[in-house]
Amino acid sequence: MRLVLVGPPGAGKGTQAEFIAAHLSVPKISTGDIFRSNVTQGTPLGIEAKRYMDAGELVPDEVTINMVRDRLAEPDASEGFLLDGFPRTTPQAAALDKLLADLGTALDLVLELVVDDDEVIRRLSGRRTCRGCGKIWHVEFDATTRPGICDRCGAELFQRDDDKPETIATRLREYSEKTAPLVDYYGAQGKLVGIDATGPVEDVTTRAIDALRSYGG
Numbered sequence: 001m002r003l004v005l006v007g008p009p010g011a012g013k014g015t016q017a018e019f020i021a022a023h024l025s026v027p028k029i030s031t032g033d034i035f036r037s038n039v040t041q042g043t044p045l046g047i048e049a050k051r052y053m054d055a056g057e058l059v060p061d062e063v064t065i066n067m068v069r070d071r072l073a074e075p076d077a078s079e080g081f082l083l084d085g086f087p088r089t090t091p092q093a094a095a096l097d098k099l100l101a102d103l104g105t106a107l108d109l110v111l112e113l114v115v116d117d118d119e120v121i122r123r124l125s126g127r128r129t130c131r132g133c134g135k136i137w138h139v140e141f142d143a144t145t146r147p148g149i150c151d152r153c154g155a156e157l158f159q160r161d162d163d164k165p166e167t168i169a170t171r172l173r174e175y176s177e178k179t180a181p182l183v184d185y186y187g188a189q190g191k192l193v194g195i196d197a198t199g200p201v202e203d204v205t206t207r208a209i210d211a212l213r214s215y216g217g
Contacts, residue, residue, distance in 0.1 A: 001080045007113030008175045010120035011197045017084040019205045026080035034067045065095045090181050110186040113197035117172050125165045128157040
């Protein structure tokens with residue numbers, strides 16, 4: 001089965017991608033992993049991507065898509081895959097469709113993790129990171145015994161800039177402007193399935209796998 005997983009920041013895509021890919025026995029492919037692999041191995045695409053990243057610029061779609069093409073052509077992806085973090089925009093989705101057509105295949109399904117903005121802000125803004133060991137706690141879901149102090153090493157906890165409500169709100173606006181149109185794009189193809197991403201991780205996974213079963217996954 002060939003899947004794409006989409007959803008806003010804080011929807012739990014990374015966690016769900018691991019579980020769903022394991023259930024389907026297909027590789028979980030994220031753009032982050034692809035970038036790191038190409039840069040570490042010093043491939044021509046990796047060298048080109050690093051040039052943009054070192055300059056603080058976005059890597060052009062063409063480079064990203066060529067990296068994805070190379071990854072999807074590897075043997076372990078021949079029977080299926082789960083893409084996490086790509087595509088992010090409608091032009092990238094159209095390029096992915098063309099890429100897969102060139103490889104003689106197509107996407108089967110796009111899973112959208114659905115969660116409202118207030119829940120995302122609640123999830124992300126409650127995170128606290130330990131200055132000592134780096135463990136991430138949560139003031140509501142995984143609180144420490146003493147507020148502001150790490151149970152593991154006793155160091156101070158702090159809130160990363162990325163976890164502040166105003167930063168999260170900006171990320172959600174960016175998602176809405178750039179990535180949310182993917183929902184319309186794949187909906188028009190009849191490939192979109194929405195999954196309620198609220199509640200315990202296990203419940204979300206169960207809903208996702210139940211949805212896949214109804215589509216033969």
